Amino acid sequence: xxxxxxxxxxxxxxxxxxxxxxxxxxxxxxxxxxxxxxxxxxxxxxxxxxxxxxxxxxxxxxxxxxxxxxxxxxxxxxxxxxxxxxxxxxxxxxxxxxxxxxxxxxxxxxxxxxxxxxxxxxxxxxxxxxxxxxxxxxxxxxxx
Amino acid sequence: xxxxxxxxxxxxxxxxxxxxxxxxxxxxxxxxxxxxxxxxxxxxxxxxxxxxxxxxxxxxxxxxxxxxxxxxxxxxxxxxxxxxxxxxxxxxxxxxxxxxxxxxxxxxxxxxxxxxxxxxxxxxxxxxxxxxxxxxxxxxxxxx
Numbered sequence: 001x002x003x004x005x006x007x008x009x010x011x012x013x014x015x016x017x018x019x020x021x022x023x024x025x026x027x028x029x030x031x032x033x034x035x036x037x038x039x040x041x042x043x044x045x046x047x048x049x050x051x052x053x054x055x056x057x058x059x060x061x062x063x064x065x066x067x068x069x070x071x072x073x074x075x076x077x078x079x080x081x082x083x084x085x086x087x088x089x090x091x092x093x094x095x096x097x098x099x100x101x102x103x104x105x106x107x108x109x110x111x112x113x114x115x116x117x118x119x120x121x122x123x124x125x126x127x128x129x130x131x132x133x134x135x136x137x138x139x140x141x142x143x144x
Numbered sequence: 145x146x147x148x149x150x151x152x153x154x155x156x157x158x159x160x161x162x163x164x165x166x167x168x169x170x171x172x173x174x175x176x177x178x179x180x181x182x183x184x185x186x187x188x189x190x191x192x193x194x195x196x197x198x199x200x201x202x203x204x205x206x207x208x209x210x211x212x213x214x215x216x217x218x219x220x221x222x223x224x225x226x227x228x229x230x231x232x233x234x235x236x237x238x239x240x241x242x243x244x245x246x247x248x249x250x251x252x253x254x255x256x257x258x259x260x261x262x263x264x265x266x267x268x269x270x271x272x273x274x275x276x277x278x279x280x281x282x283x284x285x286x287x288x
Contacts, residue, residue, distance in 0.1 A: 004275040005277065006274075006276055017258055019279075020281075022276070022277035033177055044181060047177060047237060059268065059277060060271075090268040091266065091268075092266055092279065093263040094260075094265070100188055112238050116238075119238045120235035120236070121235075123233055123234060123236075130150075131147075131150045132165055134164055135236065136164065137164075138235065
């Protein structure tokens, strides 16, 4: 299907910030940052990137598509894992260079390729005397 | 103060994902994406970038410092607005190319330079017949 979606650049900063037309600012690699938040737990699941086609497909299908920078390929999240992200709400930030997706996750409800529920499974623990910064695993949430 | 913080690159993908040493992957511009979440409301407040110095200062001071790409300057969030972000928790994602900050906001508790509580104050509304995508303002949350 040829998409007829257009993303015209905003004519000025005021329109970009206060206007009611989507005018995403893709960076010099043609990408925009996308943050996915779980609609139920409200956890930040992952941060990835979209190119124009991924954003178009996300808008048209209401499933999250991303652009994999490492594989240089369009990517339907969950296509192999079953962790399809159904998009319930799409937000854009003030200067329209970041997308926020509120999603419901299919399959086992997870997100991260390491098997964790989300990608942010480590927190900064402490700064050591030799100047390195140690991490610790975040205790998985129990669903109470 | 000269910082002695070191961010050694992870020796391999396994260490990057499962290791307990912070080894942030800065991009070709020397930046890493940072997402700030409000510790109380759990709203995603903003998405910005940090260079090595901003990350170091954030770790050392427990206040959020960013790198402004437009102003090409280090930036203590809230320095002029009073909306200082006190960092309660710092997470890193699986491939260590994104930082998640859980913050408490001082001043009026807001974040966005437009005066809103957070930067994601518009949602995708609909795709019009001419192919443009319209937005609508998110109704501000009432604190009930």
